[in-house]
Amino acid sequence: MLKKISRKNAIHVMLFYTGGCNGCDIEVANVAWSPRYDLEQYKVILTWNPREADVLAVTGPVLRRTIEPLKKLYEAIPEPKIVAAVGSCGVRCGIFKDFGGELGDSDEVLCRVDEVIPVDAYIPGCPARPEDIIAGIAAGIPLLLER
Amino acid sequence: MIELILATIIIPLAALITGFLIPGVERKVQARIQQRIGPPLLTPGFWAILKFFYKEKIKPNSPMPRLFHSLPIIGIFVMFFAVLFTTPEWWSLNALGTVVAVVGLLKVIEFLFMAIGSFSRSILSVSMPYADQIKGAVMKGDYRRFFEQQSVLRAFKMITVGSFPLYLAMFVPVVLVKSINFSDIVQFQGFDASFIYPGGLIDLMYLEKILSLKPILFTFPGMLAGFVFFVGYIMLLNEYPFSIEKAKSDVIEGPSLEYAAWARGGYYLMRESILFALSSVFITMFIGLPPTLNLPLLLVHCLLCLIMPILFSIVSAFSPIFTFKQIYPVSMGFTALGFLAMIVSLLAVM
Amino acid sequence: MGENARKDKAEVEVPVGLLHPAMLEPYRARFFVEDEVIVDCELTLDPYHKGIERIMEGMPVHKGLIITERICGICSHIHLWNGTRAVERGLKIKVPERADYIRVIMAELERLHSHLIYLAHATEVLGHETMCMRAFTLREDIMDLLYIISGNRVHYAVPILGGVRPRCDIDEYRLSELETRLAKLKIKIGDYANRVVNDSMIMSRIKGSGVLTKEEAIKYAAPGPTGRASGWGVDLRKKMKEYKNFDFNVIVLDDGDNKDRVVARALESIEAIKIIEQALESLPEGPISNRSFELKEMKFSTSYIEAPRGEIYDSLALDETGRIRNYQNRTPTLTALAAMEVACIGDQLTDGMLTMASCDPCLACTNRAIVVENGKERIFTEEDVKSLIRRGL
Numbered sequence: 001m002l003k004k005i006s007r008k009n010a011i012h013v014m015l016f017y018t019g020g021c022n023g024c025d026i027e028v029a030n031v032a033w034s035p036r037y038d039l040e041q042y043k044v045i046l047t048w049n050p051r052e053a054d055v056l057a058v059t060g061p062v063l064r065r066t067i068e069p070l071k072k073l074y075e076a077i078p079e080p081k082i083v084a085a086v087g088s089c090g091v092r093c094g095i096f097k098d099f100g101g102e103l104g105d106s107d108e109v110l111c112r113v114d115e116v117i118p119v120d121a122y123i124p125g126c127p128a129r130p131e132d133i134i135a136g137i138a139a140g141i142p143l144l145l146e147r
Numbered sequence: 148m149i150e151l152i153l154a155t156i157i158i159p160l161a162a163l164i165t166g167f168l169i170p171g172v173e174r175k176v177q178a179r180i181q182q183r184i185g186p187p188l189l190t191p192g193f194w195a196i197l198k199f200f201y202k203e204k205i206k207p208n209s210p211m212p213r214l215f216h217s218l219p220i221i222g223i224f225v226m227f228f229a230v231l232f233t234t235p236e237w238w239s240l241n242a243l244g245t246v247v248a249v250v251g252l253l254k255v256i257e258f259l260f261m262a263i264g265s266f267s268r269s270i271l272s273v274s275m276p277y278a279d280q281i282k283g284a285v286m287k288g289d290y291r292r293f294f295e296q297q298s299v300l301r302a303f304k305m306i307t308v309g310s311f312p313l314y315l316a317m318f319v320p321v322v323l324v325k326s327i328n329f330s331d332i333v334q335f336q337g338f339d340a341s342f343i344y345p346g347g348l349i350d351l352m353y354l355e356k357i358l359s360l361k362p363i364l365f366t367f368p369g370m371l372a373g374f375v376f377f378v379g380y381i382m383l384l385n386e387y388p389f390s391i392e393k394a395k396s397d398v399i400e401g402p403s404l405e406y407a408a409w410a411r412g413g414y415y416l417m418r419e420s421i422l423f424a425l426s427s428v429f430i431t432m433f434i435g436l437p438p439t440l441n442l443p444l445l446l447v448h449c450l451l452c453l454i455m456p457i458l459f460s461i462v463s464a465f466s467p468i469f470t471f472k473q474i475y476p477v478s479m480g481f482t483a484l485g486f487l488a489m490i491v492s493l494l495a496v497m
Numbered sequence: 498m499g500e501n502a503r504k505d506k507a508e509v510e511v512p513v514g515l516l517h518p519a520m521l522e523p524y525r526a527r528f529f530v531e532d533e534v535i536v537d538c539e540l541t542l543d544p545y546h547k548g549i550e551r552i553m554e555g556m557p558v559h560k561g562l563i564i565t566e567r568i569c570g571i572c573s574h575i576h577l578w579n580g581t582r583a584v585e586r587g588l589k590i591k592v593p594e595r596a597d598y599i600r601v602i603m604a605e606l607e608r609l610h611s612h613l614i615y616l617a618h619a620t621e622v623l624g625h626e627t628m629c630m631r632a633f634t635l636r637e638d639i640m641d642l643l644y645i646i647s648g649n650r651v652h653y654a655v656p657i658l659g660g661v662r663p664r665c666d667i668d669e670y671r672l673s674e675l676e677t678r679l680a681k682l683k684i685k686i687g688d689y690a691n692r693v694v695n696d697s698m699i700m701s702r703i704k705g706s707g708v709l710t711k712e713e714a715i716k717y718a719a720p721g722p723t724g725r726a727s728g729w730g731v732d733l734r735k736k737m738k739e740y741k742n743f744d745f746n747v748i749v750l751d752d753g754d755n756k757d758r759v760v761a762r763a764l765e766s767i768e769a770i771k772i773i774e775q776a777l778e779s780l781p782e783g784p785i786s787n788r789s790f791e792l793k794e795m796k797f798s799t800s801y802i803e804a805p806r807g808e809i810y811d812s813l814a815l816d817e818t819g820r821i822r823n824y825q826n827r828t829p830t831l832t833a834l835a836a837m838e839v840a841c842i843g844d845q846l847t848d849g850m851l852t853m854a855s856c857d858p859c860l861a862c863t864n865r866a867i868v869v870e871n872g873k874e875r876i877f878t879e880e881d882v883k884s885l886i887r888r889g890l
Contacts, residue, residue, distance in 0.1 A: 002197065003201045005194070006194045006197035006198040006201060007198050007201065009187070009189070009190050009194035009195075009198070010190050010191070010194040010195035010197075010198045012195075016516055017521070017522055017523055019523075019544070019545050019547060019861075020570065020861070021567045021568065021569055021570035021573070021861045022522065022569055022570035022571050022859060022860075022861040023570025023571070023573070023651035023652060024570065025521060025522065025570070026570060026571060026614060026651070027650070027651070029521065030633060030636075033617065033621070033626075033629055033630055033633050034630065034633035034634065034636070034637055035181055035182050035183035035630050035633065035634050036633075036634065036637045038178075038183040038184055038185070040174070040178065040183070040184075040185055040186045041183065041184035041185060041186065043186055043187065043190045043194075045186070045190075045191070045195075048271075048395070048399050048400075048516065048517070048518045049269075049271070049399060049400050049404055050270065050271075051207075051269075051404065051405060051406060051407035051411065052400075052407075052411060054198075061547075063544065063545065063546070063547060064546075065277070065543060065544040065545075065546070066515075066523060066544050066545075068276040068277070069275055069276055069277060069515050069516070069523075072270055072275070072276050073270070073516065076270050078202045078203040078204075078205045078407045078408050079202065079203035080202070080203070094567070095563075095564060095567050096547055096549075096552065096567075099552065099564075100551075100552045100556075101552060101553055101554045101555035101556035101561070101820070101821070102554055102555030102556075102820075103551055103552075103554045103555065105552070106547055106548035106549070106551055106552050107548065108546050108547050108548045109547055109548070126649075126652060127570060127650065127651045127652065129650065177626070177627075180627055181626065181627050181630040181631075182630070182631075182634070183630070271516060271517070272511070272512055272513065272514075273512055275512075275514065275515050275516070275525075277514070277515055277525055277541075277544070279512060279514075279525040279527060279541045287506060287507070289506075289507075289508060289509065289510075290508070290509050290510065291509075291510045291511075291512060292509045292510065292511050292530075294511075294513075297511055297846070300532070300533075301533075387624055388624070388698060390624065391847065394624060394847055395518050395519075395624060396518060396519040396621070396622040396623070396624060396847060396850050396851065396854075397513065397519060397846055397847050397849075397850045399517065399518060464626065464627050465625075465627060465696075465698075466624075466625065466698050467620075467623040467624045467625040467698055467699050467702050468623065468624030468702075468847060469698075469701075469702070470533075470702070470845040470847045470848060471533060471845065472701075472845060472848075473698075473701050473702070
């Protein structure tokens, strides 16, 4: 009971950029820092420390050089945790996979986020709109309460 | 004896409840300055801590995990004792109710930040799995330093530089009263035994009595010292602008990076208790209203304790992080101001 | 602090990165410090490498150009414009004047939003949350304008070969919105800049830290506002034919420290608003796109353009079916960050982070390839590169 109320009332979001184009990253930062959206009024706080986080927002496809850090960061977050894949790239690798010209896909773009770590919330959009990001994180909260 | 036990239980409880509110008030004030709504009052201070207690317990990346986890608890107890030393119920117990004892406890807190930092090895700096030592690089570093170790160095510097203003300000009332005992300091400002046990429980007499106090804060040296105390308070807490020890833009969170789950809650509680204890000491020394068993007085005391955090959150909303380039002159300036207050109070006594 | 000879040994190294509030994007910075003072700095910029140049090899040109937009999520319009411009120059496609005006308006709006992100980010790295949030408040107005014109907050996809997309035409409603909001915004940005410059606490941090001299700026080819803040007054907009109808000042400042880089951006935002106002006043009537062109084989064609962060270089060739060959792109952050490696020497560590942020790094477009040989990373040393050049590669 108290557990659920406390989790509902304080959610820490962490952001990790695995390699998008910056659009979604700025939008997530925008949600937290822009007074128009003001993530904190919904009791969601942006943090940079995996030990503090509940929600890991991943933007972008998983690249060769960011797959190990992503796994490590995911392990560093204590349970319960949910992962939100933000943007088309986070959800389906976006424009960087299955889209190649004559030489095919890029070798650097490895896979989707949910092939590396379990993803609970998918937030599509190129880039994801701030309203969608808030809604996506909110959609993940019931999962957080159950765990 | 019963009063002593009751005070030992009730006053830390009051400190805790006020402490839960302080980060929320602080955040709300900043949010309103930033023209946004901001989090609810209890979210940062209470629900966040409670949430951390319900999270999975994980072993921190630390050479001494148990000691590392026990440090915030030590901090909380140290700060509770600092509050208890100022209560009238504890004066009878021994000679601990002195300014020197509280200064000693505050020193322990300053040291704790160093200890916490040196036992922590966060994933965010050196141990991030990323190949960055490039073969062709000319530059070679001998030793790779974690963020926490960098912040320990800074904490060490802050102990030497940043603590002058606070302690100087704390000794100004001592000079004025010519005694290091809290009992003498509050009696000088008009607080006596009749405050603790007046007639009825709820009585307008309290208000009259509180208004009849003659706080040191409203004398000239006291005002100077109060101002210096306020700056020292921000320095000891490592808040903006003196948050070099946990500057978000280069050491992220400084010493506390590796705390997770309940220990993180403990760390936040420790911060809250430091916030409360310092405000409480200020109210006791400069307004002359110690935390007592008398509930209405305790309530007034706790409300007064919210003033300092509100003031410093206004200051911190309008200030960037200072590097040591700026901290040295600022600290020296306020130390000089503290000395001035000391000299003025010496002249006033003579 | 360029005069100091770069040492080759330091006491301690503080590695910063991949995930850090002052960087926002992953890159790895190794600060070599003695106590708090930076002796040297080294950046590793490859985590973001996606191989976009390779993906685009052999792609139809219309499809490929859309990918150029996804190179960067902050200056997306400029990338698309530059790619389109390179093809238009190569194929000698005539662009209607109205289309050029709309492209310029979008580019300047984007410059505004990029510079405001910069101001927000720089003040956030300073630790001044309030000013960061105020910059974000100002930025939201511009995002609204961009949304009104293009239908998306980022990735507007305005230019198309031969003009602009019909949905991005500036009609009566859009014109009036732009005019009223920009007039307000001009005052607000001026107030914001004044507030930053007159704040003694902020100035004590940013004044005199991270000095990049003019010589260093030219040596490292630090482009755009970064170079202009060091007194190197290059602005490609003065040379571009699209901008020849507009009257604007090139902001050149002399000190080359963090303060100047911040002030240069603030002043440039006001200049950008001036350009948009002029463009709206004299927006010519006529068609917005020229569809009467033929995709044919194109020799190597290049285009340089002034992006918010500096200059962007695009070059590509087309084969006879209109497929992209040898697409190459060079973005300003690559050289700007290299210059910052030198600029931060001799500063405090915290100022070093600020200096890194003060060149407005945008890593998504910057990251370069690493060579993997036999499953092991091989990083090119200077000798390797020289030998490659000798062999004619």
